[in-house]
Amino acid sequence: MNKALLVIDVQESFRRQENWAAVSDPDIAARVDELVAHARSEGDLVIWILHAEPGSRTAFDPALGQVRLIDGLAAAEGEPVITKTSHNAFTTTNLQQLLTERGIRELVISGIRTEQCCETTTRLAADLGYGVTFVIDATATHPIEHRDAPAGRSLAEILADPRTLSTDEIIARTEYALSVRFARIATVKELTGS
Template sequence: MTSTEKSQQSASASGTALVVIDVQESFRQRAGWQAASDPEVAEQVGRLVDFARARGDLVIWVLHAEPGTGTVFDPLLGYVRPIDGLAAADGEPVLTKTSHNAFTTTNLQQILTERGIRSLITCGIRTEQCVETTTRLASDLGYDVTFVVDATATEPIPDPDAPAGRPLAEVLADPRTLLPDEVIARTRYALAGRFATVTTVKELTGS
């Protein structure tokens, strides 16, 4: 049996998958990442990956791409890849999405169905956007979802009516800006008891 087959067999037996969403180099190229809630979130995600692999859970990697845009999410620039220090192991699917959630533009649900996965653990970047949206949709599809809040990260969100393209200092100085801690708190309130069990890396892994 190959290592890929072993991984698939183990994942099917566990019934749980860790979905790592958009923990990619693209974000580290953005000015807003200087003010991110946890610029070193990859370390927390790495702890979850190690935990999932040790339990025999399937680890699924999801990356966000915006082809042809010339932005840091354009695959041609080379940043649409896991943050340095993280990498998929043999047999771990790596999916590329172009929507906010990880389902709509990928074959994620097919993979989960084929491998008998009914429980998901979600983590990644950005807390309130791709990770929360994936969590909500997964719950609506009938999956039992655990959202690991401190293995997510996000950036400040400017007021929708504020001028675009302002320097980060101006965004942070604007009292209308939602700061990362506020964003994460809102996501926690929105998800807990409705769409997911909200937990921390320590609570989930026991270490």
């Protein structure tokens, strides 16, 4: 085994936010579950990563109970569950040590948010010398407001603003930015054959 599937931030915290109504793939857990089943059948390690913001009093504050895998997903015995406090999965965790100890040189990336934690982890992993496959349809994201947008707008106002980047635009941009430079881009079907 020299390959690991990273499942990044597929957690209840996101489903508790208003913008979940505009997520690119509300069934992201189903696609991730396909990847997990495939990885397990191949004997690859599955590593679950959660994002926490202790003391924030948001859905990412572990004290509020939402920093857990989305209902329906579960780590199997022996699969590490790591909690991070940075955007990438390396900086505030022992992920690199874990990968090194197990001789893992290839990573498969899935999770929430496509352009944020998933892309940032991919870039850093590539810089660290890992071979990376970014599973574009096993990531999900939300529309992004323009930098000059006023704070505190409703989801409807955000979506109505022509300067807001759509989820399709974000996913396409990520695919273009990562392809060849940082990762091989693949789909769930391409990886699993299903």
